[in-house]
Amino acid sequence: MKRLVCMICAGWLFVSAVAQTKLNITTDKTTSLVFPFAIKHVDRGTSSVLAQQVKEAPEILLVKAAARDFTETNLSVVTDDGSVYAFTVTYDNKPAVWVYYLPVNRTATISSYTNAILDNERITKGIKDKKYNMSAGVKGIYIKENTIYYQIYINNEGAVDYDIDLLRFFIKDKKRSKRTAVQESEQKPLHITGNYNKVKGSNNTVFVVALEKFTIPDKKYLAIQMMEKNGGRHFLLKVRNKDIMKARVLPDLK
Structure with a gap:
């Protein structure tokens, strides 16, 4: 902190x-x-x-x-x-x-x-996706009144730059039958700080996304989706309600 x-x-x-x-x-x-x-x-x-x-x-x-x-x-x-x-x-x-x-x-x-929590040390573990010589995950979850802050990292250990074409936040069912229509509740960011556009080869980035406060119903999760522009290196991070319940409360601004 x-x-x-x-x-x-x-x-x-x-x-x-x-x-x-x-x-x-x-x-x-x-x-x-x-x-x-x-x-x-x-x-x-x-x-x-x-x-x-x-x-x-x-x-x-x-x-x-x-x-x-x-x-x-x-x-x-x-x-x-x-x-x-x-x-x-x-x-x-x-x-x-x-x-x-x-x-x-x-x-x-x-x-x-x-901006204040952008460089904070990692406090959240277990929310990650790793493939293509890359890894992405959530470093920290914070809360202040009606806003939840997600500190997200992307590590690019490969030689090819990673350009982010799509960054989405939506609540999704954990499982669904073939006859059930997909129901997704989009969560629009209130503010984003940090580089979330390009991660150069052998480099990394951290950014913080502010979302309106919410909790997740049973059998659902918050999906954080990152898709590559003109590529196939896509990532999906799954945040569950128990992760949000562990969010660290931020102090007042003074």
Whole structure:
């Protein structure tokens, strides 16, 4: 978990912008912006906007107008989880809102976690597929609230590069009779970090995939399918419910 701690400290480098929020301020009263994470950086469009962080509460920014009727400008705030909050700032004698509670930018938070666990040591064993002088498997399964993170590796011990054409996640029946139609429930990744496009010969790669939290019914498994572009080196990893139940809980971003 060493990398996780380091990446959380530097998580603001992995930014993801959110839609702009209209912010009305005045000279006589202070407007408070309350963020879900500590503030790392503040950028004002012009000096007409005064902004001050609260030492005792690093997630709060106090904003005020330095002059009346200034030209519309902007304000950008980067928080500790890697989010960028953008504001369009205008002057208003009597703003209707004095306190803004900003929501969590979930995409940025997930991105911070996937980057943080990318280089973690292996904690999950037994989920692998090996053939063609190659091997693929799951190094770790992590969970944070409603998101599960799968740390996946591919080792290419051969001389020929491996180009990934298809990466799928779906829930599949363990066994089925010939008369039973195939039923697959596709699981769309929320975010992927790392190289999952090409693995050069005599090389390896690790990537992390974030999926919406789910558990697997009896007699089914999560299939992680990787198929080669213009080739036949395909892999299938089978994740069972007992593997998900052993997922390591990630700490809060701070």
